[in-house]
Amino acid sequence: KSINVFAPATVANVACGFDIFGFAVDNPGDKITLTLREEPGVTITDIIGDDGRLPREAHRNTAGIAIQSYLQHIGRTDVGVDAVLYKQMPLGSGLGSSAASAVAGVFAINELLDRPLTTRQLIPFAMEGERIACGSAHADNVGPSLLGGFVVVRSYQPLDVIRIDTTANLFCTLVHPDIEVNTKDARFILKNEVSLKNTITQMGNVAGLIAGLMTPDYDLISRSLVDVIIEPVRAILIPEFNEAKQAALESGALGCSISGSGPSMFALSRDAETASRVGAAMQQAFLGVGITSEAYISEI
Numbered sequence: 001k002s003i004n005v006f007a008p009a010t011v012a013n014v015a016c017g018f019d020i021f022g023f024a025v026d027n028p029g030d031k032i033t034l035t036l037r038e039e040p041g042v043t044i045t046d047i048i049g050d051d052g053r054l055p056r057e058a059h060r061n062t063a064g065i066a067i068q069s070y071l072q073h074i075g076r077t078d079v080g081v082d083a084v085l086y087k088q089m090p091l092g093s094g095l096g097s098s099a100a101s102a103v104a105g106v107f108a109i110n111e112l113l114d115r116p117l118t119t120r121q122l123i124p125f126a127m128e129g130e131r132i133a134c135g136s137a138h139a140d141n142v143g144p145s146l147l148g149g150f151v152v153v154r155s156y157q158p159l160d161v162i163r164i165d166t167t168a169n170l171f172c173t174l175v176h177p178d179i180e181v182n183t184k185d186a187r188f189i190l191k192n193e194v195s196l197k198n199t200i201t202q203m204g205n206v207a208g209l210i211a212g213l214m215t216p217d218y219d220l221i222s223r224s225l226v227d228v229i230i231e232p233v234r235a236i237l238i239p240e241f242n243e244a245k246q247a248a249l250e251s252g253a254l255g256c257s258i259s260g261s262g263p264s265m266f267a268l269s270r271d272a273e274t275a276s277r278v279g280a281a282m283q284q285a286f287l288g289v290g291i292t293s294e295a296y297i298s299e300i
């Protein structure tokens with residue numbers, strides 16, 4: 001018995017919601033082919049598209065560890081799987097690459113075993129993939145990659161993941177400059193203390209963004225797509241960040257910030273045409289310093 005599963009890339013943080021906001025895009029994404037076998041254990045038989053950079057040992061691979069912890073949890077250590085992973089997005093990109101692999105793996109095994117768990121119940125196992133990928137089991141990529149749409153992680157302990165029924169019509173431009181940022185490093189440089197003033201500003205924007213998405217109120221969404229805590233620290237990891245952001249806003253985007261831990265940047269626009277124009281302007285900004293990039297447009 002065999003299955004092919006696609007899991008989408010995700011934009012985590014969405015400006016103001018560090019570790020608590022994320023949404024899924026249409027493309028890119030990762031694919032996995034999982035084949036059930038009688039011999040117990042998880043074997044990564046092949047990984048296509050990673051230039052040999054990802055660990056092949058199941059317990060060190062985000063998809064492998066997610067499947068292993070799932071099988072242990074449901075008490076099915078009697079069965080095993082062979083997995084072929086198709087990496088269809090760059091590593092260290094801020095597009096939720098490690099999350100997409102883990103999500104594809106855990107969703108696939110649950111289907112192969114005739115769904116002992118609901119999709120929502122799969123989140124903690126996919127989070128295990130994040131833990132080994134970057135040292136922190138954050139859910140703002142795996143949540144939306146599994147559930148689709150815009151997701152809020154209201155709490156980590158206990159885990160409380162909410163899917164927001166946004167009525168807003170939005171298009172996302174994702175631009176991935178051809179450089180790499182390691183999530184572990186991008187988390188390491190963050191400060192542990194946040195001023196009360198910045199906390200208040202950030203909480204206002206978090207509340208404003210959710211209200212704006214649900215109303216929908218596009219001006220409110222635009223005013224709320226602001227991050228005064230994480231972006232100012234991480235922007236230094238992305239050459240031409242300010243120029244690319246400025247270009248996006250001048251081209252009509254409602255807002256623009258870092259996608260996940262970067263270097264990818266995202267912008268939200270009201271229509272596909274603006275989203276394409278925004279993408280071209282951002283790519284041009286990167287080209288100004290000789291950095292080529294990939295742009296993806298999705299409706300969210």
Ligand code: HSE
Pocket residue numbers: 012013018019020094096138140141183186187260261
């Ligand atoms: N919330 C995480 C971070 C996402 O910003 O570190 C990483 O993809």
